[in-house]
Amino acid sequence: MARTTGSDGERTEAAVREAAVNLIARYGYEAMSMRQLAAEVGVQAAALYRYFPTKEDLLFTLMREHMEGLREAWERIRPIGADPTQQLAAYVRNHIAFHIERRHATHVSNMELRSLSPDRLTQILRMRTAYEKELRAILRDGAEAGIFNVEDTGLTAMALIQMMTGVIVWFRPGERLSVPEVTATYLSMTMRLVGAKIADSAARPSGAQRTLSHFDFRA
Amino acid sequence: MARTTGSDGERTEAAVREAAVNLIARYGYEAMSMRQLAAEVGVQAAALYRYFPTKEDLLFTLMREHMEGLREAWERIRPIGADPTQQLAAYVRNHIAFHIERRHATHVSNMELRSLSPDRLTQILRMRTAYEKELRAILRDGAEAGIFNVEDTGLTAMALIQMMTGVIVWFRPGERLSVPEVTATYLSMTMRLVGAKIADSAARPSGAQRTLSHFDFRA
Numbered sequence: 001m002a003r004t005t006g007s008d009g010e011r012t013e014a015a016v017r018e019a020a021v022n023l024i025a026r027y028g029y030e031a032m033s034m035r036q037l038a039a040e041v042g043v044q045a046a047a048l049y050r051y052f053p054t055k056e057d058l059l060f061t062l063m064r065e066h067m068e069g070l071r072e073a074w075e076r077i078r079p080i081g082a083d084p085t086q087q088l089a090a091y092v093r094n095h096i097a098f099h100i101e102r103r104h105a106t107h108v109s110n111m112e113l114r115s116l117s118p119d120r121l122t123q124i125l126r127m128r129t130a131y132e133k134e135l136r137a138i139l140r141d142g143a144e145a146g147i148f149n150v151e152d153t154g155l156t157a158m159a160l161i162q163m164m165t166g167v168i169v170w171f172r173p174g175e176r177l178s179v180p181e182v183t184a185t186y187l188s189m190t191m192r193l194v195g196a197k198i199a200d201s202a203a204r205p206s207g208a209q210r211t212l213s214h215f216d217f218r219a
Numbered sequence: 220m221a222r223t224t225g226s227d228g229e230r231t232e233a234a235v236r237e238a239a240v241n242l243i244a245r246y247g248y249e250a251m252s253m254r255q256l257a258a259e260v261g262v263q264a265a266a267l268y269r270y271f272p273t274k275e276d277l278l279f280t281l282m283r284e285h286m287e288g289l290r291e292a293w294e295r296i297r298p299i300g301a302d303p304t305q306q307l308a309a310y311v312r313n314h315i316a317f318h319i320e321r322r323h324a325t326h327v328s329n330m331e332l333r334s335l336s337p338d339r340l341t342q343i344l345r346m347r348t349a350y351e352k353e354l355r356a357i358l359r360d361g362a363e364a365g366i367f368n369v370e371d372t373g374l375t376a377m378a379l380i381q382m383m384t385g386v387i388v389w390f391r392p393g394e395r396l397s398v399p400e401v402t403a404t405y406l407s408m409t410m411r412l413v414g415a416k417i418a419d420s421a422a423r424p425s426g427a428q429r430t431l432s433h434f435d436f437r438a
Contacts, residue, residue, distance in 0.1 A: 026333060028247030111330055114245060149411070151404045155396070159408055162385025163378045170377050177374070185370045189378055192368075193412040 013051045015041050017065075020058055025104035029059055029112040059112060060120045066102065066109045067127040073098050074134065084142030085196055091135055092190050095164045096183050103168045110165070132157050139194060149195025160190060232270045234260050236284075239277055244323035248278055248331040278331060279339045285321065285328045286346040292317050293353065303361030304415055310354055311409050314383045315402050322387045329384070351376050358413060368414025379409060 006014075019040040023032045034055055038045040052058035077094045079086050099106045113121060135157040142148030150156045164186060171182060225233075238259040242251045253274055257264040271277035296313045298305050318325045332340060354376040361367030369375045383405060390401060 027249045028330075030246045031249030151407055152396075155401065155404050156408065158385065158389055159382045159405065162388065163382040166377065166381025166385070169381065177371075182374065185374050186378065188370055189375065189412050192414050193408050195411055 009051075012041070012043065012047070016043075016048060016051055016058070017062060021062060021104045021108055024059075024062075024112060025107045029055075029108070029115045056115070056117060056120070059108075059115060060124075062105065063109050063112070063116070063124050064127070066105050067124060067131065069102075070095075070098050071127070071131055074131070078134075084138050084145060084147055085191070087138045088135075088142065088148075088190065088194065088196070089187055091138060092160075092164060092187055093183055095161070096167055096186060097179070099165055099168050100171060100179055100182075106165065106168050132161060135160065142194065142196070147197050156194065160193065163189070228270075231260070231262065231266070235262075235267060235270055235277070236281060240281060240323045240327055243278075243281075243331060244326045248274075248327070248334045275334070275336060275339070278327075278334060279343075281324065282328050282331075282335070282343050283346070285324050286343060286350065288321075289314075289317050290346070290350055293350070297353075303357050303364060303366055304410070306357045307354075307361065307367075307409065307413065307415070308406055310357060311379075311383060311406055312402055314380070315386055315405060316398065318384055318387050319390055319398055319401075325384065325387055351380060354379065361413065361415070366416050375413060379412065382408070 016037065020032070020037055023037060023040060032055075034048050035045050037058075038048050041048075048058075052061065074091070074094050077090050079090050082090070109124075113124065116124060136153045139148060139150050139153040139156055143150050143153065167182060167186070171177075171179075173179075177185075235256065239251070239256055242256060242259060251274075253267050254264050256277075257267050260267075267277075271280065293310070293313050296309050298309050301309070328343075332343065335343060355372045358367060358369050358372040358375055362369050362372065386401060386405070390396075390398075392398075396404075
């Protein structure tokens with residue numbers, strides 16, 4: 001995902017970020033040294049500090065950009081004015097697509113919060129909360145409209161996000177299922193989990209197991 | 220969770236395991252040194268090697284015991300001869316209870332697989348697969364009996380396990396919800412997700428959001 005356009009400086013910075021994500025995902029943030037990172041990118045360690053004055057600046061940048069990217073992707077895809085079911089389907093689709101493409105970055109973002117300074121941890125957690133709040137609002141709208149059945153919007157939002165993000169643990173491109181197949185199954189599970197009315201009629205055959213059901217939600 | 224009975228050797232070994240889980244959860248396995256661990260426990264580094272000849276032996280022991288403990292807890296609680304809904308409820312209860320009590324150990328088990336040698340990684344993955352297989356069997360039995368509606372037992376098992384294990388990310392004792400309340404909500408979500416017949420009649424009021432619904436599954 002390194003950029004191929006831009007100045008030498010931009011290309012180097014992108015290469016640093018990409019190498020850092022891979023090294024941290026492999027060894028953990030605390031175990032990665034700036035020296036090791038510089039060697040991986042093929043620059044002097046001093047050059048790194050031009051872009052990231054401290055190792056924590058680098059970690060924070062990776063995490064901030066991950067959350068900004070997720071938020072921007074959602075802003076682009078969200079169907080303004082659509083009903084809660086369509087909104088929820090769009091949220092699920094975007095969440096799965098975004099994370100499947102950024103497996104290592106997601107790993108880093110989830111695991112290395114412990115290494116951020118308190119101020120920066122607060123910033124990242126605020127961004128996460130804002131993103132989760134979008135899902136809670138969709139669930140609340142659906143419950144109030146009598147379309148969804150959820151006991152607790154906060155718990156349901158966390159359960160859905162962890163269920164969806166968990167795809168990166170086991171999904172590998174080119175294996176049994178494609179991304180659209182995985183997404184379709186996760187959409188069906190999500191709609192049933194929130195008790196969506198549409199899931200009842202559309203996704204419930206007479207009981208026996210069947211192959212993937214593809215919801216026809218217009219994106 | 221250090222043992223208070225047993226020989227000095229057993230107590231030391233338990234203290235080493237407990238300190239290791241905490242240090243690895245805090246800094247990552249690669250960043251933790253045996254010297255640091257020895258200092259934490261208050262023994263000489265050489266003493267550690269009596270119990271764990273290599274650092275990887277220690278990591279492997281932590282992971283193996285975590286999985287053995289999970290499997291044993293399930294064997295104790297599983298309701299032999301019960302229907303798939305009761306079986307699934309027992310699996311959910313056990314999974315949540317086990318992991319909430321072992322937040323750091325779960326973190327280590329999920330994050331540090333990358334540091335196991337190939338043989339040992341295979342052993343741990345086999346133990347995980349066997350545990351997940353129990354859930355897949357319950358889902359398959361329920362689908363075949365026409366009680367559950369699942370598109371793909373493998374995907375559904377992964378989704379449920381990740382949703383449930385995710386509780387450790389946000390749950391803290393003494394906050395808004397108790398473990399039984401969290402468990403009750405996760406049971407409701409699980410039953411809807413798998414399209415369990417019981418969830419339809421028992422857990423679906425007329426649409427509007429409501430407070431926690433407690434399934435009355437006899438354990």
